Amino acid sequence: MIVGIDLGTTHSLIGAYSEQGSTLFRNALGDHLTPSVVSVDGDTVLVGQAARDRLISHPHHTVASFKRWMGTARETRLGDRSFRPEELSALVLRSLLGDAEAALGEKIEEAVISVPAYFSDAQRKATRTAGELAGVRVERLINEPTAAALAYGLQTREEESRFVVFDLGGGTFDVSILECFDNVFEVHASAGDNFLGGEDFLDVLVEAFCRDRSLRRQALSPQEYGQLRRRLELLKRDIGGAATAPMQIAIDGREHAWEIDEERFARLCEPLMQRMRSPIERAMRDAKLQPAQLNEIVLVGGASRMPLVARLVSRMFGRLPLRHVNPDQAIALGASVAAGLKSRDAKLEEIILTDVCPYTLGTQIARRDHNGQVHTGYFHPIILRNSTVPVSREDQFYPMNEQQQKLVIDIYQGENPLVVNNIKLGEISMDLDKRRGTDQNGVTVRFTYDINGLLQVEVTEHATQRRHELLLEQNPGLMTPEEIRARLAALAALKVHPRDQQENIAVLARAERLYEEHLHERERLQEWIMQFRAVVDTQDAALIVRNREQFVEALDALESLTLNPQA
Amino acid sequence: MSWALRELGLPADADERAIKRAYAARLKTVRPETDPEGFQKLNEAYQAALEWLRQRPAPSETPSESSAASNAAPSGYASVKLHFEGVPISMPPFRSARRDENARADFDEQDFFFTVLEQSEQLDPRAFKQWLERNEALYSMPLKAALAEPLVWFLHDQPPLTREHLAITLAFFGLDTVNDTTMRLQEPLHRLHQTARRSGTDWEEVMSDPRRTGRSNAHRESISPRMALWLTMCVMLGLARCFGGGST
Numbered sequence: 001m002i003v004g005i006d007l008g009t010t011h012s013l014i015g016a017y018s019e020q021g022s023t024l025f026r027n028a029l030g031d032h033l034t035p036s037v038v039s040v041d042g043d044t045v046l047v048g049q050a051a052r053d054r055l056i057s058h059p060h061h062t063v064a065s066f067k068r069w070m071g072t073a074r075e076t077r078l079g080d081r082s083f084r085p086e087e088l089s090a091l092v093l094r095s096l097l098g099d100a101e102a103a104l105g106e107k108i109e110e111a112v113i114s115v116p117a118y119f120s121d122a123q124r125k126a127t128r129t130a131g132e133l134a135g136v137r138v139e140r141l142i143n144e145p146t147a148a149a150l151a152y153g154l155q156t157r158e159e160e161s162r163f164v165v166f167d168l169g170g171g172t173f174d175v176s177i178l179e180c181f182d183n184v185f186e187v188h189a190s191a192g193d194n195f196l197g198g199e200d201f202l203d204v205l206v207e208a209f210c211r212d213r214s215l216r217r218q219a220l221s222p223q224e225y226g227q228l229r230r231r232l233e234l235l236k237r238d239i240g241g242a243a244t245a246p247m248q249i250a251i252d253g254r255e256h257a258w259e260i261d262e263e264r265f266a267r268l269c270e271p272l273m274q275r276m277r278s279p280i281e282r283a284m285r286d287a288k289l290q291p292a293q294l295n296e297i298v299l300v301g302g303a304s305r306m307p308l309v310a311r312l313v314s315r316m317f318g319r320l321p322l323r324h325v326n327p328d329q330a331i332a333l334g335a336s337v338a339a340g341l342k343s344r345d346a347k348l349e350e351i352i353l354t355d356v357c358p359y360t361l362g363t364q365i366a367r368r369d370h371n372g373q374v375h376t377g378y379f380h381p382i383i384l385r386n387s388t389v390p391v392s393r394e395d396q397f398y399p400m401n402e403q404q405q406k407l408v409i410d411i412y413q414g415e416n417p418l419v420v421n422n423i424k425l426g427e428i429s430m431d432l433d434k435r436r437g438t439d440q441n442g443v444t445v446r447f448t449y450d451i452n453g454l455l456q457v458e459v460t461e462h463a464t465q466r467r468h469e470l471l472l473e474q475n476p477g478l479m480t481p482e483e484i485r486a487r488l489a490a491l492a493a494l495k496v497h498p499r500d501q502q503e504n505i506a507v508l509a510r511a512e513r514l515y516e517e518h519l520h521e522r523e524r525l526q527e528w529i530m531q532f533r534a535v536v537d538t539q540d541a542a543l544i545v546r547n548r549e550q551f552v553e554a555l556d557a558l559e560s561l562t563l564n565p566q567a
Numbered sequence: 568m569s570w571a572l573r574e575l576g577l578p579a580d581a582d583e584r585a586i587k588r589a590y591a592a593r594l595k596t597v598r599p600e601t602d603p604e605g606f607q608k609l610n611e612a613y614q615a616a617l618e619w620l621r622q623r624p625a626p627s628e629t630p631s632e633s634s635a636a637s638n639a640a641p642s643g644y645a646s647v648k649l650h651f652e653g654v655p656i657s658m659p660p661f662r663s664a665r666r667d668e669n670a671r672a673d674f675d676e677q678d679f680f681f682t683v684l685e686q687s688e689q690l691d692p693r694a695f696k697q698w699l700e701r702n703e704a705l706y707s708m709p710l711k712a713a714l715a716e717p718l719v720w721f722l723h724d725q726p727p728l729t730r731e732h733l734a735i736t737l738a739f740f741g742l743d744t745v746n747d748t749t750m751r752l753q754e755p756l757h758r759l760h761q762t763a764r765r766s767g768t769d770w771e772e773v774m775s776d777p778r779r780t781g782r783s784n785a786h787r788e789s790i791s792p793r794m795a796l797w798l799t800m801c802v803m804l805g806l807a808r809c810f811g812g813g814s815t
Binding site for chain 2: 128139160180181183184270272277278280281284285286288290315316317318349352354362367375379381384388389390391392415416417449450485
């Protein structure tokens with residue numbers, strides 16, 4: 001069985017393709033969305049909603065938004081152990097896979113995972129490693145906007161249409177331009193920003209709140225900071241229209257009331273909104289399309305719900321975006337379709353998907369100007385961004401002068417005309433035979449970029465036909481196979497709560513969060529928590545269910561009272 | 568007839584629909600995941616066929632005076648169409664010119680370019696960036712794309728900007744990345760970078776210094792003589808390139 005997974009910055013989802021089409025699986029709490037949060041309690045790991053509540057009650061043992069660190073070697077300390085971003089992602093994947101296996105009643109061997117279109121090589125490899133650590137094979141990664149388009153395109157199945165997909169998730173922004181005709185899904189262009197998402201808009205609110213209330217963010221305790229973010233996240237969803245959105249929070253024993261209207265929020269977010277413009281413009285330019293040639297504008301990703309986003313889109317495209325796609329589920333549904341494609345599901349047999357390489361790949365060259373002066377450090381593209389993949393291109397290079405003893409071919413990824421502003425992936429150097437002169441000392445450099453985003457570089461010397469293959473430098477952000485094996489063993493030693501206990505765990509975690517948030521209700525909450533723990537210990541299933549329902553009701557009442565104090 | 572159409576097994580009068588249908592039909596057997604080389608060949612033919620269609624003049628259109636100029640221009644050199652006192656002056660054209668004409672029709676390009684210059688002198692980099700970003704007309708992608716190339720040629724013949732202001736301007740117009748426009752404009756862009764003024768100006772001082780403000784206001788009044796001068800220079804440069812290109 002192959003599943004499709006949307007491994008998101010704030011939420012993750014899992015689904016599969018069957019005769020009925022794409023289906024998403026619910027987690028043990030009955031939700032499609034599992035928060036991408038990991039918490040450690042002794043030697044037990046919690047993932048999802050319970051972990052998210054523990055961000056507030058146990059901030060030192062809990063972590064969120066780790067997708068932003070994928071492709072780096074950053075380690076996060078939780079309790080007495082530290083985790084790499086791949087491991088944290090693997091824990092989320094393991095939890096999702098457990099939900100799918102429970103629903104399907106069979107073992108899952110393979111997964112297609114969606115990644116932001118603008119994810120780099122290192123970030124993609126890290127995502128694959130996360131899959132490996134979670135015990136599934138990940139042969140295929142699918143770009144998130146492509147996945148969303150696949151779900152959307154199959155849903156409408158129009159004869160022929162061109163559309164743009166905006167994906168503003170929790171941590172990343174992507175824009176892709178696609179066309180579908182005769183069962184071909186063709187990506188024309190993708191562009192994006194790997195560090196722009198809903199979390200950044202939340203940061204803007206946190207900053208504004210602290211400034212207004214004369215609080216220093218660094219002076220807040222982790223518990224208070226967690227509470228503040230949670231409250232402001234809820235507030236963020238209320239911003240819109242003419243009314244101001246109010247909120248209230250107790251910090252350091254003092255009540256703080258605060259409110260913000262949409263106009264101010266828009267002003268504060270302007271720098272973030274401006275950052276969305278250039279990827280959009282670049283994708284449109286690369287696709288050689290005018291706004292009028294697009295049939296639809298599709299918004300996906302939770303953060304695209306902000307009215308600000310729709311407004312930017314209509315300013316740039318001169319029309320309103322489409323609304324009837326579920327922004328939270330589109331990517332996961334599309335990833336499931338991709339899983340169906342991978343397993344060559346008969347119903348999908350005729351669909352062909354072509355994607356592009358999101359970055360320009362090239363080498364460094366020197367140039368001689370009209371005065372004969374040599375300028376170094378120029379980027380010379382070999383594979384242009386938004387070339388359809390798989391693609392292989394070559395170019396010829398010659399030494400600058402007769403005295404040169406060595407020829408160095410540097411491999412860069414990026415868009416800037418100067419290599420210093422791009423990312424170096426590796427280099428290959430060869431000795432030159434000076435007797436031959438510059439004309440005979442030329443080389444042919446071939447770049448081959450495959451469907452899975454793997455780059456291979458081959459240099460052939462003209463004079464000798466000798467070939468050199470590029471060994472890309474070991475990226476410091478990536479794990480070696482030995483490391484992966486070691487971490488796999490360590491992860492296996494971690495315990496997870498059985499599925500049937502997840503609901504109990506979640507309700508207890510929620511009560512503990514409320515305990516942190518409500519100074520005046522602590523005694524009551526503590527008592528409820530102790531009572532429910534005792535009930536869980538009886539192992540009497542019927543009794544537990546009955547008590548849990550009452551417990552949840554009581555917590556709901558307490559929380560609704562504080563969220564709408566006027567009501 | 569294009570080689571691409573032959574590759575796709577299509578007649579010379581094939582339209583977009585036919586090209587797409589032929590491509591889709593061939594994709595069924597030449598899949599990207601199983602036959603990368605065959606796929607690349609097929610995809611290249613498909614893209615070339617579409618490009619050929621884009622370039623093919625519509626039957627009713629007569630070749631414009633600009634396409635005649637393009638024959639004389641050395642390849643790789645870019646081009647602008649400048650309007651000077653109502654008389655269009657043709658420089659070697661750029662491909663997208665016809666398409667962009669509409670976007671530019673209601674926009675006073677020259678006035679905007681001089682305002683950019685003026686603001687770059689009056690505002691510190693941050694404020695200058697905001698000023699550009701808040702220009703409502705430039706939210707239109709076709710307009711913004713159409714202005715990029717003429718702006719480079721305009722700035723090329725004006726007193727240099729500071730490095731920060733230049734970088735902001737180029738980034739705003741998408742001229743800080745490699746693409747076919749910037750590849751074509753390598754030479755003028757290179758010169759803009761080389762002549763850009765060093766940073767380190769005290770912006771408070773600039774803004775409060777009446778002489779500086781006075782001078783930049785003077786730009787507007789002296790448009791005609793200045794433009795005449797740089798236009799002449801452009802033409803001379805262009806000629807020099809033609810002859811220079813021919814002799815080497």
